[in-house]
Amino acid sequence: MTTLREYLDKTDCKEELKELIELISVQAVAIREAFIKNQSYADTENASGEQQAALDVWADNHITEVLKNSKLVKELASEEKDEILKFPDAKAEYAVVMDPLDGSSLIQVNLCVGTIIGIYDNGSALNCGKDLKAAMYMLYGPMTVLTITVGDGVYTFALDEETYQMLEGPVKIPEGKIYGSGALKREWTKEHEKFITEIEEQGGKLRYSGSFVADFHQILKYGGVYCYPATVKNEKGKLRLVFEANPIGFIAKQAGGAISDGKRDLLSVKPEEPHHKTPIYVGSQGIIERLEEIMK
Ligand code: AHM
Numbered sequence: 456m457t458t459l460r461e462y463l464d465k466t467d468c469k470e471e472l473k474e475l476i477e478l479i480s481v482q483a484v485a486i487r488e489a490f491i492k493n494q495s496y497a498d499t500e501n502a503s504g505e506q507q508a509a510l511d512v513w514a515d516n517h518i519t520e521v522l523k524n525s526k527l528v529k530e531l532a533s534e535e536k537d538e539i540l541k542f543p544d545a546k547a548e549y550a551v552v553m554d555p556l557d558g559s560s561l562i563q564v565n566l567c568v569g570t571i572i573g574i575y576d577n578g579s580a581l582n583c584g585k586d587l588k589a590a591m592y593m594l595y596g597p598m599t600v601l602t603i604t605v606g607d608g609v610y611t612f613a614l615d616e617e618t619y620q621m622l623e624g625p626v627k628i629p630e631g632k633i634y635g636s637g638a639l640k641r642e643w644t645k646e647h648e649k650f651i652t653e654i655e656e657q658g659g660k661l662r663y664s665g666s667f668v669a670d671f672h673q674i675l676k677y678g679g680v681y682c683y684p685a686t687v688k689n690e691k692g693k694l695r696l697v698f699e700a701n702p703i704g705f706i707a708k709q710a711g712g713a714i715s716d717g718k719r720d721l722l723s724v725k726p727e728e729p730h731h732k733t734p735i736y737v738g739s740q741g742i743i744e745r746l747e748e749i750m751k
Pocket residue numbers: 505534554556557558559560637638665666667668683693694
């Protein structure tokens with residue numbers, strides 16, 4: 456068995472980055488405990504105008520405090536905060552982007568949710584996804600699984616007490632047939648509908664839970680595509696470039712897959728602001744290539 460620490464020690468990550476990765480990933484223990492203690496909804500809204508579950512707020516505050524106290528992080532951009540937080544007394548140059556609890560509408564029905572994290576090493580949280588130093592997510596399912604890349608392949612680890620043990624790696628996304636798409640079907644664009652119809656005609660199997668991180672995790676294993684498209688009413692889609700698309704896209708790319716908004720590689724798009732929204736298609740390389748042909 457290889458622990459997360461043993462794995463990190465074999466990479467060329469700086470000691471401070473290893474510490475930061477370990478510190479964030481172990482917060483899964485506290486987050487899992489909080490699920491059991493806290494089941495109510497808060498009546499506040501986040502920057503995108505969505506209702507925040509109390510646990511979103513809790514997880515956001517919890518991870519924010521941990522990162523602030525670590526003195527390893529200069530900037531923090533969170534899906535649950537309007538503005539980027541700055542910690543000027545940090546002794547390292549890391550910037551963290553995060554969705555503290557992705558898929559949080561599923562907490563009330565006990566389905567899988569996760570924490571998405573991206574780490575930059577230039578002190579700034581507003582960068583292209585391709586410049587990430589590390590990306591990871593913790594998926595709170597029957598097991599708590601950490602999926603991580605430090606830019607040298609993708610590895611998965613299962614949480615055992617407070618230690619992560621390696622499950623698999625390097626993980627490669629196969630060319631598979633799982634697909635899922637957000638947004639109301641009657642509001643899909645013609646191009647998106649054509650793309651989905653073609654997948655269905657080729658034997659695609661629909662699987663969509665409402666949690667990006669959980670839906671992506673099975674794409675990573677079985678292959679296929681997760682989509683949250685532009686619609687006729689909303690050309691920007693629903694999901695966010697900084698907190699969701701970039702970390703997951705960086706992992707997909709490191710696993711041999713791709714992420715696109717239909718026209719271009721999302722990892723090369725410079726965010727205009729922390730809550731920049733974008734259509735997202737992420738999964739097996741061949742499917743994303745076909746998507747871009749259809750959307751041309
Ligand atoms: P959240 O970060 O507030 O949880 O919102 C993002 C979630 C994704 O996890 C998921 O894929 C999508 O929103 C589901 O939206 P919908 O209910 O419109 O299908």
